[in-house]
Amino acid sequence: MSKSVSIIVPTYREAGNIPTLVQRIEGALAPTGRKFDLWLMDDSPDGDKTPVVVADLNKQWVHLIKRSGTRGLGHAVVEGLERSKGDIQVVMDADLSHPPEKVPELIAAAEADDCDFAIGSRYAPGGTIAGNWSLLRHLNSRAATLVARPFTRARDPMSGFFALKRELLTRAPAALNPIGYKIGLEILVKCGCKRIREVPIHFEDRQVGTSKMGLKQQLQYVRQVRALARFKFGELARFAEFGLVGTSGTAMNLIAVTAAHSIGLSVRGSIAVAILVSMSTNYLLNRAITFRDMVRNGSARPMWKEYLWFVAVSSVGAAVNWWVASALAQRWENVPFGLQEGTLVGVLAGLAFNYAGSRLLVFGK
Ligand SMILES: Nc1nc2c(ncn2[C@@H]2O[C@H](COP(=O)(O)OP(=O)(O)OP(=O)(O)O)[C@@H](O)[C@H]2O)c(=O)[nH]1
């Protein structure tokens, strides 16, 4: 017997789209002879509007779940995946951006033995996007996809149109963290999906209703990516964050030295101020970003002591940097670019020292 299918659709003020969605899903799936149902996971604050629309359809296979737990797209999808019982689970948007006619193909892809995760893909060969996307929206989408590159080889891991075997989710070693908009990416990474099939789709623009995509969702995406990086790359991801904060500190240093000198401070005075400023911003950013989880877990030290420790560790780090760079530059005197190469290794040694010190002595006490 062919496998049963559950389609999960998160909805937020989509009453205008639901009738067409249901009709097109039925038109696509009824001819396949499969058993299927639809789960509308609804967070709409629209009173009776959505329930009335669904009741009028009078379809036994359509379930409207008025959610009461944590609101949001990611949570809605995860709850739908937990509640629905189809052997194959399909997730798609309500706004008809994802063509229901492609669902049978997506199911066939997900069903294959050698497939962990099937994606309705805009970026696989043959996939297209409705013509009226602005350049900015294209760039945004491409940039977000590029950021996901270290996690997966899928061409369109950001797609909200995907399918999987129900048993896949039992494989997630860490519970899914549905903070972000990109729950497909979350599943891909947390369940370690390697065998991915992408079914090209034409991505249509929504005709009815309004978008919920905004700055807030984009910031959530950044948070999601950070959490996934920690999950997949562990300590290395934290070290990369430390390096990025250090880079921002260099920029701060340049700004501060210029500003201090322009208001009349001496050269030496300006350099001293700049070092103090960049050390302080580095401290605050590392506290807020790199070691946030450790700070939250209760590093018992008061902040001023923590700061002084940070300054102390960083000063020793600077000395390590100087010592390594000088030793190597002298040794490589006759090597082309020996000075620069020595300096670079010195910077890396200082960075590694600072990282270890911050990790163990400052924030991880
Ligand atoms: N349950 C639930 N669904 C949501 C929420 N926010 C968005 N959705 C649904 O998630 C799907 C995708 O949201 P959209 O607003 O279409 O986001 P988008 O596709 O990035 O943007 P546009 O297509 O340009 O509007 C739609 O079916 C929405 O109804 C939410 O907070 N809760």
Ligand SMILES: [Mg+2]
């Ligand atoms: Mg949409």
